[in-house]
Amino acid sequence: MKSAALQRNALSDLVILSCVGLRLVLVHGGGPEINAWLLRTGHEPKFHNGLRVTDAHTMEFVEMVLAGKINKSLVTEINMLGGTGVGLCGKDARLLTVRPSSESAVLGFVGVIARVDPSVLHPILADGHIPMITSVAADEAGQSYNVNTDTATGELAAAVGAEKLILLTDVAGILGDRNDPGSLVKEIDIVGIRRMMEEGMVAGGMIPKVILLYKHLNSMNQCL
Known part of the structure:
Protein backbone atom coordinates (compact mmCIF):
# COMPACT_ATOMS: atom_id res chain seq x y z
CA MET A 1 0.00 0.00 0.00
CA LYS A 2 3.00 2.34 0.37
CA SER A 3 4.18 2.15 -3.25
CA ALA A 4 1.74 3.13 -6.00
CA ALA A 5 3.81 1.24 -8.60
CA LEU A 6 3.91 -2.00 -6.60
CA GLN A 7 0.22 -1.68 -5.80
CA ARG A 8 -0.64 -1.27 -9.47
CA ASN A 9 1.53 -4.27 -10.41
CA ALA A 10 -0.16 -6.46 -7.79
CA LEU A 11 -3.63 -5.42 -8.93
CA SER A 12 -2.65 -6.00 -12.56
CA ASP A 13 -1.63 -9.56 -11.65
CA LEU A 14 -5.00 -10.09 -9.96
CA VAL A 15 -6.83 -8.97 -13.10
CA ILE A 16 -4.77 -11.35 -15.26
CA LEU A 17 -5.46 -14.25 -12.89
CA SER A 18 -9.16 -13.39 -12.90
CA CYS A 19 -9.21 -13.32 -16.70
CA VAL A 20 -7.81 -16.86 -16.89
CA GLY A 21 -10.52 -18.19 -14.60
CA LEU A 22 -9.23 -17.95 -11.03
CA ARG A 23 -11.76 -16.67 -8.53
CA LEU A 24 -10.06 -14.18 -6.25
CA VAL A 25 -11.02 -12.35 -3.08
CA LEU A 26 -8.87 -9.37 -2.06
CA VAL A 27 -8.85 -8.29 1.59
CA HIS A 28 -6.99 -5.05 2.24
CA GLY A 29 -5.90 -2.77 5.02
CA GLY A 30 -4.40 0.71 4.87
CA GLY A 31 -2.48 1.33 8.06
CA PRO A 32 -0.02 3.95 6.74
CA GLU A 33 -2.83 6.15 5.38
CA ILE A 34 -4.82 5.84 8.63
CA ASN A 35 -1.70 6.90 10.51
CA ALA A 36 -1.24 9.89 8.21
CA TRP A 37 -4.81 11.11 8.73
CA LEU A 38 -4.59 10.66 12.51
CA LEU A 39 -1.35 12.65 12.64
CA ARG A 40 -2.95 15.45 10.62
CA THR A 41 -5.52 15.84 13.41
CA GLY A 42 -2.93 15.73 16.18
CA HIS A 43 -3.53 12.11 17.26
CA GLU A 44 -0.55 9.81 17.66
CA PRO A 45 -1.28 6.25 16.37
CA LYS A 46 -0.91 3.64 19.10
CA PHE A 47 -0.42 -0.12 18.88
CA HIS A 48 -0.57 -3.02 21.32
CA ASN A 49 0.86 -6.43 20.35
CA GLY A 50 0.70 -5.51 16.69
CA LEU A 51 -2.94 -4.31 16.84
CA ARG A 52 -4.10 -0.71 16.47
CA VAL A 53 -5.50 0.84 19.64
CA THR A 54 -8.84 2.16 18.39
CA ASP A 55 -10.71 4.74 20.44
CA ALA A 56 -13.90 6.38 19.13
CA HIS A 57 -11.98 9.12 17.29
CA THR A 58 -9.64 6.60 15.67
CA MET A 59 -12.57 4.37 14.67
CA GLU A 60 -14.09 7.22 12.67
CA PHE A 61 -10.86 7.62 10.70
CA VAL A 62 -10.40 3.87 10.26
CA GLU A 63 -13.86 3.53 8.68
CA MET A 64 -13.51 6.70 6.59
CA VAL A 65 -10.08 5.81 5.22
CA LEU A 66 -10.56 2.05 4.72
CA ALA A 67 -14.19 1.72 3.62
CA GLY A 68 -14.37 5.06 1.85
CA LYS A 69 -11.10 6.28 0.42
CA ILE A 70 -8.86 3.22 -0.01
CA ASN A 71 -11.51 0.64 -0.90
CA LYS A 72 -13.01 2.75 -3.66
CA SER A 73 -9.57 3.74 -4.93
CA LEU A 74 -8.63 0.06 -5.29
CA VAL A 75 -11.92 -0.74 -7.02
CA THR A 76 -11.31 2.08 -9.48
CA GLU A 77 -7.78 0.83 -10.15
CA ILE A 78 -8.99 -2.73 -10.81
CA ASN A 79 -11.64 -1.39 -13.20
CA MET A 80 -9.08 0.75 -15.02
CA LEU A 81 -6.90 -2.34 -15.48
CA GLY A 82 -9.71 -4.24 -17.19
CA GLY A 83 -11.17 -6.16 -14.27
CA THR A 84 -14.41 -5.58 -12.40
CA GLY A 85 -13.97 -4.86 -8.72
CA VAL A 86 -16.79 -4.86 -6.18
CA GLY A 87 -16.00 -2.94 -3.00
CA LEU A 88 -17.29 -4.29 0.30
CA CYS A 89 -16.63 -4.04 4.01
CA GLY A 90 -17.55 -6.44 6.78
CA LYS A 91 -20.85 -4.62 7.34
CA ASP A 92 -22.18 -5.34 3.85
CA ALA A 93 -24.78 -8.14 3.92
CA ARG A 94 -23.45 -8.99 7.41
CA LEU A 95 -20.34 -10.44 5.82
CA LEU A 96 -18.51 -10.17 9.16
CA THR A 97 -20.16 -9.91 12.56
CA VAL A 98 -17.87 -9.15 15.47
CA ARG A 99 -17.75 -8.94 19.22
CA PRO A 100 -15.42 -6.82 21.38
CA SER A 101 -11.90 -8.09 21.93
CA SER A 102 -11.09 -9.59 25.32
CA GLU A 103 -8.54 -6.77 25.55
CA SER A 104 -11.09 -4.05 24.81
CA ALA A 105 -9.99 -2.10 27.89
CA VAL A 106 -6.66 -1.56 26.13
CA LEU A 107 -7.56 -1.87 22.43
CA GLY A 108 -10.92 -0.05 22.40
CA PHE A 109 -13.09 -0.73 19.35
CA VAL A 110 -11.11 -3.67 18.02
CA GLY A 111 -13.40 -6.53 17.10
CA VAL A 112 -13.03 -10.29 17.19
CA ILE A 113 -14.90 -12.09 14.43
CA ALA A 114 -17.89 -13.95 15.81
CA ARG A 115 -19.50 -15.00 12.53
CA VAL A 116 -18.79 -14.97 8.80
CA ASP A 117 -21.58 -15.07 6.22
CA PRO A 118 -19.94 -15.31 2.77
CA SER A 119 -23.20 -15.73 0.85
CA VAL A 120 -22.90 -12.25 -0.71
CA LEU A 121 -19.57 -13.29 -2.26
CA HIS A 122 -20.83 -16.32 -4.19
CA PRO A 123 -22.77 -14.49 -6.96
CA ILE A 124 -20.01 -11.88 -7.24
CA LEU A 125 -17.39 -14.58 -7.78
CA ALA A 126 -19.65 -16.59 -10.09
CA ASP A 127 -20.01 -13.55 -12.37
CA GLY A 128 -16.22 -13.19 -12.61
CA HIS A 129 -15.96 -10.06 -10.47
CA ILE A 130 -13.30 -9.48 -7.80
CA PRO A 131 -14.66 -8.80 -4.28
CA MET A 132 -12.44 -6.23 -2.59
CA ILE A 133 -13.07 -6.29 1.15
CA THR A 134 -11.87 -4.09 3.97
CA SER A 135 -12.16 -5.31 7.53
CA VAL A 136 -14.43 -2.72 9.09
CA ALA A 137 -17.36 -4.55 10.68
CA ALA A 138 -20.13 -4.19 13.26
CA ASP A 139 -21.45 -6.10 16.23
CA GLU A 140 -25.05 -7.24 16.70
CA ALA A 141 -26.00 -3.77 17.98
CA GLY A 142 -24.50 -1.99 14.97
CA GLN A 143 -21.42 -0.61 16.71
CA SER A 144 -18.51 -0.24 14.29
CA TYR A 145 -15.27 -2.08 14.99
CA ASN A 146 -11.81 -2.22 13.51
CA VAL A 147 -10.80 -5.81 12.69
CA ASN A 148 -7.21 -6.85 12.06
CA THR A 149 -6.89 -7.46 8.32
CA ASP A 150 -4.83 -10.64 8.68
CA THR A 151 -7.39 -12.14 11.04
CA ALA A 152 -10.27 -11.20 8.74
CA THR A 153 -8.42 -12.67 5.76
CA GLY A 154 -7.96 -16.01 7.48
CA GLU A 155 -11.60 -16.22 8.56
CA LEU A 156 -12.86 -15.28 5.08
CA ALA A 157 -10.50 -17.77 3.42
CA ALA A 158 -11.87 -20.54 5.62
CA ALA A 159 -15.49 -19.47 5.04
CA VAL A 160 -15.23 -19.56 1.23
CA GLY A 161 -13.09 -22.70 1.19
CA ALA A 162 -10.14 -20.95 -0.48
CA GLU A 163 -7.52 -23.23 -2.01
CA LYS A 164 -4.73 -20.74 -1.33
CA LEU A 165 -4.12 -17.89 1.09
CA ILE A 166 -1.49 -15.30 0.16
CA LEU A 167 -0.40 -12.50 2.51
CA LEU A 168 1.22 -9.42 0.98
CA THR A 169 3.21 -7.29 3.41
CA ASP A 170 5.84 -4.55 3.39
Whole structure:
Protein backbone atom coordinates (compact mmCIF):
# COMPACT_ATOMS: atom_id res chain seq x y z
CA MET A 1 0.00 0.00 0.00
CA LYS A 2 3.00 2.34 0.37
CA SER A 3 4.18 2.15 -3.25
CA ALA A 4 1.74 3.13 -6.00
CA ALA A 5 3.81 1.24 -8.60
CA LEU A 6 3.91 -2.00 -6.60
CA GLN A 7 0.22 -1.68 -5.80
CA ARG A 8 -0.64 -1.27 -9.47
CA ASN A 9 1.53 -4.27 -10.41
CA ALA A 10 -0.16 -6.46 -7.79
CA LEU A 11 -3.63 -5.42 -8.93
CA SER A 12 -2.65 -6.00 -12.56
CA ASP A 13 -1.63 -9.56 -11.65
CA LEU A 14 -5.00 -10.09 -9.96
CA VAL A 15 -6.83 -8.97 -13.10
CA ILE A 16 -4.77 -11.35 -15.26
CA LEU A 17 -5.46 -14.25 -12.89
CA SER A 18 -9.16 -13.39 -12.90
CA CYS A 19 -9.21 -13.32 -16.70
CA VAL A 20 -7.81 -16.86 -16.89
CA GLY A 21 -10.52 -18.19 -14.60
CA LEU A 22 -9.23 -17.95 -11.03
CA ARG A 23 -11.76 -16.67 -8.53
CA LEU A 24 -10.06 -14.18 -6.25
CA VAL A 25 -11.02 -12.35 -3.08
CA LEU A 26 -8.87 -9.37 -2.06
CA VAL A 27 -8.85 -8.29 1.59
CA HIS A 28 -6.99 -5.05 2.24
CA GLY A 29 -5.90 -2.77 5.02
CA GLY A 30 -4.40 0.71 4.87
CA GLY A 31 -2.48 1.33 8.06
CA PRO A 32 -0.02 3.95 6.74
CA GLU A 33 -2.83 6.15 5.38
CA ILE A 34 -4.82 5.84 8.63
CA ASN A 35 -1.70 6.90 10.51
CA ALA A 36 -1.24 9.89 8.21
CA TRP A 37 -4.81 11.11 8.73
CA LEU A 38 -4.59 10.66 12.51
CA LEU A 39 -1.35 12.65 12.64
CA ARG A 40 -2.95 15.45 10.62
CA THR A 41 -5.52 15.84 13.41
CA GLY A 42 -2.93 15.73 16.18
CA HIS A 43 -3.53 12.11 17.26
CA GLU A 44 -0.55 9.81 17.66
CA PRO A 45 -1.28 6.25 16.37
CA LYS A 46 -0.91 3.64 19.10
CA PHE A 47 -0.42 -0.12 18.88
CA HIS A 48 -0.57 -3.02 21.32
CA ASN A 49 0.86 -6.43 20.35
CA GLY A 50 0.70 -5.51 16.69
CA LEU A 51 -2.94 -4.31 16.84
CA ARG A 52 -4.10 -0.71 16.47
CA VAL A 53 -5.50 0.84 19.64
CA THR A 54 -8.84 2.16 18.39
CA ASP A 55 -10.71 4.74 20.44
CA ALA A 56 -13.90 6.38 19.13
CA HIS A 57 -11.98 9.12 17.29
CA THR A 58 -9.64 6.60 15.67
CA MET A 59 -12.57 4.37 14.67
CA GLU A 60 -14.09 7.22 12.67
CA PHE A 61 -10.86 7.62 10.70
CA VAL A 62 -10.40 3.87 10.26
CA GLU A 63 -13.86 3.53 8.68
CA MET A 64 -13.51 6.70 6.59
CA VAL A 65 -10.08 5.81 5.22
CA LEU A 66 -10.56 2.05 4.72
CA ALA A 67 -14.19 1.72 3.62
CA GLY A 68 -14.37 5.06 1.85
CA LYS A 69 -11.10 6.28 0.42
CA ILE A 70 -8.86 3.22 -0.01
CA ASN A 71 -11.51 0.64 -0.90
CA LYS A 72 -13.01 2.75 -3.66
CA SER A 73 -9.57 3.74 -4.93
CA LEU A 74 -8.63 0.06 -5.29
CA VAL A 75 -11.92 -0.74 -7.02
CA THR A 76 -11.31 2.08 -9.48
CA GLU A 77 -7.78 0.83 -10.15
CA ILE A 78 -8.99 -2.73 -10.81
CA ASN A 79 -11.64 -1.39 -13.20
CA MET A 80 -9.08 0.75 -15.02
CA LEU A 81 -6.90 -2.34 -15.48
CA GLY A 82 -9.71 -4.24 -17.19
CA GLY A 83 -11.17 -6.16 -14.27
CA THR A 84 -14.41 -5.58 -12.40
CA GLY A 85 -13.97 -4.86 -8.72
CA VAL A 86 -16.79 -4.86 -6.18
CA GLY A 87 -16.00 -2.94 -3.00
CA LEU A 88 -17.29 -4.29 0.30
CA CYS A 89 -16.63 -4.04 4.01
CA GLY A 90 -17.55 -6.44 6.78
CA LYS A 91 -20.85 -4.62 7.34
CA ASP A 92 -22.18 -5.34 3.85
CA ALA A 93 -24.78 -8.14 3.92
CA ARG A 94 -23.45 -8.99 7.41
CA LEU A 95 -20.34 -10.44 5.82
CA LEU A 96 -18.51 -10.17 9.16
CA THR A 97 -20.16 -9.91 12.56
CA VAL A 98 -17.87 -9.15 15.47
CA ARG A 99 -17.75 -8.94 19.22
CA PRO A 100 -15.42 -6.82 21.38
CA SER A 101 -11.90 -8.09 21.93
CA SER A 102 -11.09 -9.59 25.32
CA GLU A 103 -8.54 -6.77 25.55
CA SER A 104 -11.09 -4.05 24.81
CA ALA A 105 -9.99 -2.10 27.89
CA VAL A 106 -6.66 -1.56 26.13
CA LEU A 107 -7.56 -1.87 22.43
CA GLY A 108 -10.92 -0.05 22.40
CA PHE A 109 -13.09 -0.73 19.35
CA VAL A 110 -11.11 -3.67 18.02
CA GLY A 111 -13.40 -6.53 17.10
CA VAL A 112 -13.03 -10.29 17.19
CA ILE A 113 -14.90 -12.09 14.43
CA ALA A 114 -17.89 -13.95 15.81
CA ARG A 115 -19.50 -15.00 12.53
CA VAL A 116 -18.79 -14.97 8.80
CA ASP A 117 -21.58 -15.07 6.22
CA PRO A 118 -19.94 -15.31 2.77
CA SER A 119 -23.20 -15.73 0.85
CA VAL A 120 -22.90 -12.25 -0.71
CA LEU A 121 -19.57 -13.29 -2.26
CA HIS A 122 -20.83 -16.32 -4.19
CA PRO A 123 -22.77 -14.49 -6.96
CA ILE A 124 -20.01 -11.88 -7.24
CA LEU A 125 -17.39 -14.58 -7.78
CA ALA A 126 -19.65 -16.59 -10.09
CA ASP A 127 -20.01 -13.55 -12.37
CA GLY A 128 -16.22 -13.19 -12.61
CA HIS A 129 -15.96 -10.06 -10.47
CA ILE A 130 -13.30 -9.48 -7.80
CA PRO A 131 -14.66 -8.80 -4.28
CA MET A 132 -12.44 -6.23 -2.59
CA ILE A 133 -13.07 -6.29 1.15
CA THR A 134 -11.87 -4.09 3.97
CA SER A 135 -12.16 -5.31 7.53
CA VAL A 136 -14.43 -2.72 9.09
CA ALA A 137 -17.36 -4.55 10.68
CA ALA A 138 -20.13 -4.19 13.26
CA ASP A 139 -21.45 -6.10 16.23
CA GLU A 140 -25.05 -7.24 16.70
CA ALA A 141 -26.00 -3.77 17.98
CA GLY A 142 -24.50 -1.99 14.97
CA GLN A 143 -21.42 -0.61 16.71
CA SER A 144 -18.51 -0.24 14.29
CA TYR A 145 -15.27 -2.08 14.99
CA ASN A 146 -11.81 -2.22 13.51
CA VAL A 147 -10.80 -5.81 12.69
CA ASN A 148 -7.21 -6.85 12.06
CA THR A 149 -6.89 -7.46 8.32
CA ASP A 150 -4.83 -10.64 8.68
CA THR A 151 -7.39 -12.14 11.04
CA ALA A 152 -10.27 -11.20 8.74
CA THR A 153 -8.42 -12.67 5.76
CA GLY A 154 -7.96 -16.01 7.48
CA GLU A 155 -11.60 -16.22 8.56
CA LEU A 156 -12.86 -15.28 5.08
CA ALA A 157 -10.50 -17.77 3.42
CA ALA A 158 -11.87 -20.54 5.62
CA ALA A 159 -15.49 -19.47 5.04
CA VAL A 160 -15.23 -19.56 1.23
CA GLY A 161 -13.09 -22.70 1.19
CA ALA A 162 -10.14 -20.95 -0.48
CA GLU A 163 -7.52 -23.23 -2.01
CA LYS A 164 -4.73 -20.74 -1.33
CA LEU A 165 -4.12 -17.89 1.09
CA ILE A 166 -1.49 -15.30 0.16
CA LEU A 167 -0.40 -12.50 2.51
CA LEU A 168 1.22 -9.42 0.98
CA THR A 169 3.21 -7.29 3.41
CA ASP A 170 5.84 -4.55 3.39
CA VAL A 171 8.29 -6.58 5.49
CA ALA A 172 10.47 -9.50 4.45
CA GLY A 173 8.36 -12.10 6.28
CA ILE A 174 9.03 -14.31 9.30
CA LEU A 175 12.62 -13.73 10.41
CA GLY A 176 14.78 -16.08 12.48
CA ASP A 177 16.33 -12.93 13.97
CA ARG A 178 13.92 -10.00 13.81
CA ASN A 179 16.90 -7.60 13.75
CA ASP A 180 18.44 -9.31 10.71
CA PRO A 181 16.50 -8.88 7.43
CA GLY A 182 18.65 -11.62 5.91
CA SER A 183 17.36 -14.30 8.30
CA LEU A 184 14.14 -14.97 6.37
CA VAL A 185 12.46 -18.25 7.33
CA LYS A 186 11.34 -19.71 3.98
CA GLU A 187 9.59 -22.79 5.37
CA ILE A 188 8.18 -23.50 8.81
CA ASP A 189 5.91 -26.00 10.56
CA ILE A 190 3.64 -25.65 13.57
CA VAL A 191 6.39 -26.68 16.02
CA GLY A 192 8.68 -23.97 14.66
CA ILE A 193 5.97 -21.33 14.89
CA ARG A 194 5.17 -22.31 18.48
CA ARG A 195 8.85 -22.06 19.42
CA MET A 196 9.25 -18.62 17.82
CA MET A 197 6.15 -17.32 19.60
CA GLU A 198 7.25 -18.69 22.96
CA GLU A 199 10.71 -17.18 22.59
CA GLY A 200 9.37 -13.76 21.60
CA MET A 201 10.99 -13.87 18.17
CA VAL A 202 7.95 -12.31 16.46
CA ALA A 203 7.11 -8.63 16.90
CA GLY A 204 4.91 -5.80 15.66
CA GLY A 205 2.63 -6.35 12.69
CA MET A 206 3.98 -9.88 12.15
CA ILE A 207 2.33 -11.06 15.39
CA PRO A 208 -1.22 -11.39 13.96
CA LYS A 209 0.18 -12.91 10.75
CA VAL A 210 2.07 -15.61 12.63
CA ILE A 211 -0.92 -16.25 14.91
CA LEU A 212 -3.06 -16.67 11.77
CA LEU A 213 -0.56 -19.14 10.32
CA TYR A 214 -0.36 -21.05 13.60
CA LYS A 215 -4.15 -21.26 13.91
CA HIS A 216 -4.66 -22.65 10.42
CA LEU A 217 -1.74 -25.09 10.60
CA ASN A 218 -3.07 -26.32 13.93
CA SER A 219 -6.53 -26.74 12.39
CA MET A 220 -5.05 -28.75 9.51
CA ASN A 221 -3.15 -31.01 11.91
CA GLN A 222 -6.31 -31.66 13.91
CA CYS A 223 -8.17 -32.57 10.70
CA LEU A 224 -5.41 -34.95 9.67
